[in-house]
Amino acid sequence: MSIVKSGSATYKPLGKQGKGSISTETGALSNHPYGFNTRFEDGKGSNPEELIGAAHASCFTMALSLALADAGYEDGELKTTAQISLDKTDDGYEISQSALTLNAVVADITEDKFRQIAQDAKENCPVSQLLDTKITLEFKLTAQ
Known part of the structure; x- marks a missing residue:
């Protein structure tokens, strides 16, 4: 059985002058703006790369947290940034x-x-497996 989550996007008119909005089924994003100007210029709003970055960072961090707990390490904190090129x-x-x-x-x-x-x-996090690209990892581990 699959767990299915969804996001949606609209865009009009077509081309560079168009404006779009993105939404998630949970309402985390609701008609949030995106467009050519938010992806390639300094427009206010989002873009696909930062959304992929947030998805990858959150998936990897959760997978790592669960794996550390399974290995007996339960005291700590993880903070991840994913830069999408x-x-x-x-x-x-x-x-x-x-x-x-x-x-x-x-x-x-x-x-x-x-x-x-x-x-x-x-x-092995599901988003890493989905991405068909180079994935690097640098970390700083601070003793507690």
Whole structure:
């Protein structure tokens, strides 16, 4: 059985002059603006890359949190940023990378053990598996 969640988008008129809005079924975003100016210029609103970044950062962080707890580490805090790279190509644009940067405070864990669990979470969180791009992970582990 699948768990199905949804997001939606509208855009009108067509082209660079168009304006759009995005919404999520939970209402976390409701008719939030996006468009050419929010993606390629400094317009107010969102864009697909920051939404992918938020999705990837949250998925990876949750996967890592659960994996650490399963390994017996329950005291700590994780904060992740995912920088999504959008590059111009001869054929248009492509998302070339998701760079995860993690600041972690985890009690009583070695750096080697943390690296092993974090790399596994990076490779196996559902959003990492969905993205067909290079995914990097840098972390700073602070002893508690």
